Amino acid sequence: MSRPSRPEAPRYRRRIVTVGLIAALVLFSIGFPIFNNRIEDDLERRVPAELTAAGFAGVTATFSGQDGTLRCAQPLDDPEQATSIAYGVWGVRKVTLDRLCRVNRAPTVETAASDATTASDTSGGATTADTGAGTTVGDHQYATIGEAIAGDQSLSFLDVLVRESGLTAMLDDPAAAPLTVFAPTDAAFDALPADVNAQLRSDPDLLSGVLARHVASGAIPSTDLAGGQVTMMDGSAVTVTIDGGAISIDGASVTTPDLVTANGIVHIVDRVLLPTDFEAATDEPAASVGASLDGGALTLSGVVASEVERAALIGAAVAGAGDDNVVDQLSVDPDIGLGGELSQSLAMLIAAMPTALVSGVAGFDGTGLYVNGIVLSTEANDQLLATAAEVGADADLAPRPPATEADAAALEVDLNEFVAAIPVTFEPSSALLTADAAGVLDELAARALAFAGVAITVEGHTDSDGDPAGNLTLSQQRAEAVRVGLVDRGLDAGAITAEGFGAEQLVVVDGVEDKAASRRVEFRIDAAT
Numbered sequence: 324m325s326r327p328s329r330p331e332a333p334r335y336r337r338r339i340v341t342v343g344l345i346a347a348l349v350l351f352s353i354g355f356p357i358f359n360n361r362i363e364d365d366l367e368r369r370v371p372a373e374l375t376a377a378g379f380a381g382v383t384a385t386f387s388g389q390d391g392t393l394r395c396a397q398p399l400d401d402p403e404q405a406t407s408i409a410y411g412v413w414g415v416r417k418v419t420l421d422r423l424c425r426v427n428r429a430p431t432v433e434t435a436a437s438d439a440t441t442a443s444d445t446s447g448g449a450t451t452a453d454t455g456a457g458t459t460v461g462d463h464q465y466a467t468i469g470e471a472i473a474g475d476q477s478l479s480f481l482d483v484l485v486r487e488s489g490l491t492a493m494l495d496d497p498a499a500a501p502l503t504v505f506a507p508t509d510a511a512f513d514a515l516p517a518d519v520n521a522q523l524r525s526d527p528d529l530l531s532g533v534l535a536r537h538v539a540s541g542a543i544p545s546t547d548l549a550g551g552q553v554t555m556m557d558g559s560a561v562t563v564t565i566d567g568g569a570i571s572i573d574g575a576s577v578t579t580p581d582l583v584t585a586n587g588i589v590h591i592v593d594r595v596l597l598p599t600d601f602e603a604a605t606d607e608p609a610a611s612v613g614a615s616l617d618g619g620a621l622t623l624s625g626v627v628a629s630e631v632e633r634a635a636l637i638g639a640a641v642a643g644a645g646d647d648n649v650v651d652q653l654s655v656d657p658d659i660g661l662g663g664e665l666s667q668s669l670a671m672l673i674a675a676m677p678t679a680l681v682s683g684v685a686g687f688d689g690t691g692l693y694v695n696g697i698v699l700s701t702e703a704n705d706q707l708l709a710t711a712a713e714v715g716a717d718a719d720l721a722p723r724p725p726a727t728e729a730d731a732a733a734l735e736v737d738l739n740e741f742v743a744a745i746p747v748t749f750e751p752s753s754a755l756l757t758a759d760a761a762g763v764l765d766e767l768a769a770r771a772l773a774f775a776g777v778a779i780t781v782e783g784h785t786d787s788d789g790d791p792a793g794n795l796t797l798s799q800q801r802a803e804a805v806r807v808g809l810v811d812r813g814l815d816a817g818a819i820t821a822e823g824f825g826a827e828q829l830v831v832v833d834g835v836e837d838k839a840a841s842r843r844v845e846f847r848i849d850a851a852t
Contacts, residue, residue, distance in 0.1 A: 362414065362629070366391060370412050379405045382424070389416035389629060389657060395424035403480050403512075407521055416628065416657050419513070465584040468504055469495035472589065475582075477508045484523065488530050497585035501542040504587065505561075505572055507595045515595060532557055536596050542588045545570060545580035561596060572596065610659045612666075613686030614640065614673045616696065619769040621677065624652040625686065628662030639670035644677040647762070661687050668692055668714035675710045679703040681723060681772050685716070692716035697723055699772060699813060726774035726850045734774065735848040738767055747805055747844045754800035756808065764805065768812035779814070780847040781805045783823040786838040791825060799823025805844050818851065 363386040370384040370391065381396035382405065391409070399405050402424050409418045465471035469491055472478045485491055493499055512520055523530045535557035543553070548570055552560040561573045570577040575594035582589035612625030614636075621644045627633050633653050640649045654660075661669070665687055672685040672694050680703070683696015694711050698704040698720050711718040726734070747764065748757040756764075771779060783802030785794040802821035810816045830840035 362389060362631075363387065366412070366414055370409050370415065373412050374405055374408055377405075377408050379408070384409070388631075389414055390419075391415060391417070392419045392421055393424055394421045399424050401483060403483050403520070403524070407524065410521070414629070414657055416662070420509075465582060465589075467495045467497050468502060468584050468587050468589055471582045471584050472504070472506060475506075475591070477510070477591065478506050480509045480512045480520075481506055484530060484534065487524060488527065488534055490531075490534060494586070499586045500540070502587040503539045503541060503543040504589045505537045505539075505575070505577075505592045505596065506589050507537065507575070507592055508578070511575075511593055511595050515597075519597075533595070533597065536561075536598060542583075544583070544588055545577065545590065548577075555596075557598075559598065609687070609689045610656065610661065611687055611689050612636070612653070612661045612669060613684055614669075614676065615684045616644075616676050616680055617682050619644070619677075619765050620648050620650060621673065622650040622652060623673075626654050626656045626660040627666060628657050628660035629655060632660070632662050632666040635666060635670050636673060639674040643674040648677075648765075665692065668716070671710055671714055672716060675707055679707040681769075683720075693718070695719040697721050697773075699723065723773065723775040725776040728850045730774050731777055731848045731850040734771065734777065735846055737770060738846045738848070741767065741770070742844060742846075749801055749804070752797070754797060754804045756804055760808075764808040764812060768809050768814060771809065772813055776851040777818065778849045778851050779809075779819040781809070781819065781821045782845045782847060783821065784828055784841060784843050784845065785826050786841040787826045787829055787836060788838065795823055795825030797823070798825045802844065 366386045366389065367384050370386075370393070371382050374380075374382045374393075379399060382399075383394050384391050385394070386392075393405065393409060402420055405424070406418055406420050409415060465474060469485065472485060472494070473482045485494060494502075494504075523533060536555050536559055538556045539553050540556065548563050548565070550563055550565050552562055553572070554560050564571045570580065570590075572590075572592060573594075573596055575592040575596060577590045578593050579591035582591070610626035612627060613623070615622045615624070621640045623636055623640055627636065633651075633655060636653065637649060637651055669685065669687055669692060672692065676683060676685055676694070676696070679698055680696040681699055683694065685694040685696075686692070692711075692714055694707065694716050695718070698707060701722075704720050704722070707720060708718055710716075724730075742763070745763055745766075747760050747767075749755060749760070750757060771777070781802045783798035783800070783805075785798045787794075799821065800823070802823050806819050806821040809819060826841070830837045830843070832840075
């Protein structure tokens with residue numbers, strides 16, 4: 324596996340990493356619009372098709388990324404059901420319903436003060452309103468609370484929920500005991516997560532409880548609302564706040580007060596009054612995403628919102644660690660996956676990890692970003708802390724532990740066993756490293772960097788063929804080539820030396836030289852004093 328250079332490496336190595344990251348971001352910025360257009364075209368085709376199949380004809384969709392707007396040729400009978408169907412289409416993240424799609428039931432308009440008043444509706448037809456059944460508010464007259472809700476275009480979703488909850492009979496009865504309803508607008512419901520609105524429609528008990536939190540006994544005009552608490556039908560108490568002429572109910576502003584009817588009053592509010600424990604119980608937790616650096620390899624795991632975020636995280640990992648060092652275990656789920664600015668911030672952390680950490684993890688844990696690990700140096704620590712602060716990530720970094728004599732001995736055994744199984748290879752009769760040697764040096768550096776305070780000697784050996792003096796020179800050159808390669812990968816140049824032994828220490832098996840085994844590189848490691 325390949326491993327990137329470390330912060331202590333020469334400047335040209337750092338420039339290579341930087342250029343690689345910039346190139347990856349440039350390629351991503353070029354490819355993103357093309358990929359994004361394909362997503363948009365696909366959703367603009369599939370969403371209307373699903374709606375047509377469900378009986379909602381004449382709906383078109385326009386998307387920007389995975390966020391879309393539905394537009395209608397005429398008002399829909401059940402706009403929120405159409406919205407729910409659109410959310411069910413794979414790849415959709417957010418849906419906004421154009422106002423023309425909403426059910427528009429205009430209230431009647433008073434034209435005469437008599438017991439049988441003729442009023443015109445928006446279609447030009449005539450209706451008969453009994454002024455004794457309700458109280459006029461401005462030019463509008465509503466016989467019941469149900470009619471007031473149904474007649475206001477901004478309350479179309481609340482109207483749907485009232486009908487689905489079975490409260491219509493009570494709210495439409497002009498002889499019923501008076502009530503006060505704090506009515507959330509469509510925009511208030513749209514501000515909730517899509518899964519909350521869907522759960523309201525699928526759980527009758529939950530829906531009844533939420534609606535009951537918006538209803539109080541008695542007709543309470545705005546002039547009687549004062550600072551304090553109002554008990555709602557679900558038994559909870561909401562707090563009324565008066566600030567000058569502005570009225571708020573548990574933080575929801577009353578935008579239109581005093582729609583007076585025969586059986587009560589409606590105050591329109593700009594937020595849904597959810598129970599205090601409702602949002603925590605219904606919000607689906609965001610999925611976690613992580614990147615783990617170990618032995619030079621970056622493993623990405625978790626759930627992202629789309630292939631766009633997946634490509635961004637993989638691109639950052641490749642820019643930092645190299646293509647051969649990235650393991651992709653990411654999955655895609657548009658409902659709970661990581662997306663947006665958080666994914667961009669995580670990409671910055673991932674790109675910074677290989678040049679700053681010996682080992683560690685970075686990610687999003689469902690609530691925030693984090694990065695933890697063992698840093699290579701004080702400089703690396705400061706650089707990674709600066710990146711973490713820039714993206715708002717929690718950082719828990721520790722320096723490399725100083726090696727004891729036992730640590731040094733164990734590391735010496737580890738490195739020599741590794742190169743015995745996977746040797747450092749050179750071109751024949753040369754000190755030029757083969758292409759395959761790069762991955763071996765990457766792994767050796769990753770293991771050697773686990774400890775601070777070690778003195779490493781790279782030993783070069785040859786077989787007995789050829790001129791002894793030439794073999795000694797070649798072994799020294801090969802040891803020096805490995806030393807330079809390890810320094811390029813972050814080892815302290817002052818703590819690593821090279822020594823050639825030529826054919827002085829041959830590998831002999833049953834009295835016979837093993838020439839291939841004799842041509843080798845080995846390591847001698849001591850704890851620095």
